[in-house]
Amino acid sequence: MADRAAWLQVLGQVADRQGEMGLVSCPDCGRDRLEVRYIVKPETRIGYVLLWCGACLHGISVSRVRAPEGAPTWSIDDPASVDGVPDFARYE
Ligand SMILES: [Zn+2]
Numbered sequence: 001m002a003d004r005a006a007w008l009q010v011l012g013q014v015a016d017r018q019g020e021m022g023l024v025s026c027p028d029c030g031r032d033r034l035e036v037r038y039i040v041k042p043e044t045r046i047g048y049v050l051l052w053c054g055a056c057l058h059g060i061s062v063s064r065v066r067a068p069e070g071a072p073t074w075s076i077d078d079p080a081s082v083d084g085v086p087d088f089a090r091y092e
Helices: 004-016
Strands: 034-040 046-053 058-066 073-075
Touching: 004 034, 004 046, 004 058, 034 058
Parallel strands: 034 073
Antiparallel strands: 034 046, 046 058
């Protein structure tokens, strides 16, 4: 089983490879079903990020992050920003 540190490492890889999520595999199950969502203030791009695996439904939530340049974001003020996010098990 992975831990939060492993997931944080994966988050760094994901941030470096925008749009190429398939090249990063899940630290828990090894499949390439990772999804990331930056939920931030549009003006500052600061907020939190959800990173999860759509196959095994593990992941993390990290607060006080800035969305990388060019990464798609969802507004923290929009209740629909978490629409479609599955109920995944979060490493604390
Ligand atoms: Zn997985």
